[in-house]
Amino acid sequence: MLTHFQFKTLKDNWIRKEWKISFFYKGKHCSGIYAQDGTIHWKSKPSEADLKKVEMEVHDLMLYHIYEDHHPGSQT
Helix, strand or coil, X not given: CEEXXXXXXXXXXXXXXXXEEEEEECCEEEEEEXXXXXCEEEEECCCCCCHHHHHXXXXXXXXXXXXXXXXXXXXX
């Protein structure tokens, strides 16, 4: 399970969107850049054995935080 998941927008334009991500997994600090296409460019990554599982969790969290509408029907 990922803990202390954080993200920050780095680029947000028509051509490219990127977010800086960081979290802890099994006590290890992991960080990288999450691209709009779902690619993760790791700065410090989890072990190879856990990499696919962690990437799936990151994708789920990014879908939830970035792409889902948490306030349907609200006027912005």
